[in-house]
Amino acid sequence: xxxxxxxxxxxxxxxxxxxxxxxxxxxxxxxxxxxxxxxxxxxxxxxxxxxxxxxxxxxxxxxxxxxxxxxxxxxxxxxxxxxxxxxxxxxxxxxxxxxxxxxxxxxxxxxxxxxxxxxxxxxxxxxxxxxxxxxxxxxxxxxxxxxxxxxxxxxxxxxxxxxxxxxxxxxxxxxxxxxxxxxxxxxxxxxxxxxxxxxxxxxxxxxxxxxxxxxxxxxxxxxxxxxxxxx
Numbered sequence: 001x002x003x004x005x006x007x008x009x010x011x012x013x014x015x016x017x018x019x020x021x022x023x024x025x026x027x028x029x030x031x032x033x034x035x036x037x038x039x040x041x042x043x044x045x046x047x048x049x050x051x052x053x054x055x056x057x058x059x060x061x062x063x064x065x066x067x068x069x070x071x072x073x074x075x076x077x078x079x080x081x082x083x084x085x086x087x088x089x090x091x092x093x094x095x096x097x098x099x100x101x102x103x104x105x106x107x108x109x110x111x112x113x114x115x116x117x118x119x120x121x122x123x124x125x126x127x128x129x130x131x132x133x134x135x136x137x138x139x140x141x142x143x144x145x146x147x148x149x150x151x152x153x154x155x156x157x158x159x160x161x162x163x164x165x166x167x168x169x170x171x172x173x174x175x176x177x178x179x180x181x182x183x184x185x186x187x188x189x190x191x192x193x194x195x196x197x198x199x200x201x202x203x204x205x206x207x208x209x210x211x212x213x214x215x216x217x218x219x220x221x222x223x224x225x226x227x228x229x230x231x
Contacts, residue, residue, distance in 0.1 A: 008198075009225060010061055010174070011217075012036040012208030018045035018052060024211075025056055027218045031225075034086065036061040036206060050083045059086035061206075065122050067091035070101035077102045081109030081117050087174075089154060092121035092141035099148035118172065121145035122154045126177030135159055142167055154206075157197035164201040175202040180210055180220075180227060194227040 011028060013035050015021040021041050028035070035058045037049050042064060045052075050060050062085035066073045073090060080088045090102040103119050110116040123141040124134055138159045143166060145153050152172025155163055160173050175197045197205050207224055214220035 007033050008202075008204050008228065009221065010034045010036050010204055010206045011211050011221060012038060012063070012176075012206055013053070013212065014038050014040045014208050015212070016040055016044055018049050021045075021049065022052060022056070024217050025053055025058060027216075028211075028221055029056060029058075031218060032058075032221055034059040034061060034204075036063050036208070037085075038063040039065075047083050050085055054084060061085070061087035061089070062117075063087075063089045065089050065091050066102060067094045068098070070094075070098045073098050074101035074105035074108075077105030077117075077119065078109030081106045082111065084111070084114060085117050086115075087118045087120060089120045089122050090150075092123050092145050092153065096144050096148045099145055099150055103149040118151040119149075120152050120154050120172065120174055121148075121150045123159075124155070126156050135162065139163065139166055142171075146171055152203070157192040157200045157202050157205075160197065160200040160202050172203050173201060174204045174206060175200075176206040176208075178205045178207045178210075178224075180224060194224050198228050 009032055011032050013021040013024060035053055037060055041049050053060050062080050066076045099121055106117045106119050123138045128134055138155055139162060142153045142163045146167050154174045156177050157175040160175055163173055178194055178197055194205055211217050211220045
């Protein structure tokens with residue numbers, strides 16, 4: 001996918017308060033276009049987090065990794081679309097019926113004249129160590145997500161190239177677990193550098209602590225964008 005590098009970086013605002021998330025977001029305005037609201041921030045602030053960040057000009061990835069019976073996931077995705085999240089995530093392990101319900105709910109909940117949220121299936125958390133079994137599982141779940149009508153998947157960049165070969169150019173690949181050179185991995189196991197992820201075929205990169213925990217989040221984000229350009 002041909003996009004400016006700045007449009008391909010998603011910053012995860014995993015703050016325990018909306019005020020803290022907004023402080024970081026203000027520092028990123030004009031440099032980063034999309035931010036991620038995950039379970040930490042959404043539990044603390046609810047839909048207000050989406051509204052406030054959208055008001056600042058950001059697109060929002062709602063990363064709640066819905067995983068439940070199809071009826072519940074469909075209703076959850078319908079609500080997420082009404083809040084005008086641009087992306088939403090569901091767990092691919094929920095199976096094809098659940099994934100189809102997620103796509104259906106996102107479509108039904110989208111207000112008239114608004115673009116439907118992209119539904120991304122999370123294949124395997126990046127805290128899980130790499131193995132031949134994990135690679136096969138990621139590919140199987142990516143195939144199921146595509147068959148169910150999902151727009152793309154969330155995968156480690158270590159599996160991005162294989163997913164791209166299997167699912168084609170139009171299928172979106174979003175890669176978390178991105179760590180700049182020398183950065184601590186923390187609880188992430190299947191990590192890569194920004195340049196490696198782009199080279200492997202990632203459409204978007206999700207980065208959290210290396211940006212939000214930096215003394216200057218804006219400088220950290222700018223350095224990541226420079227690293228992405230090195231491909």
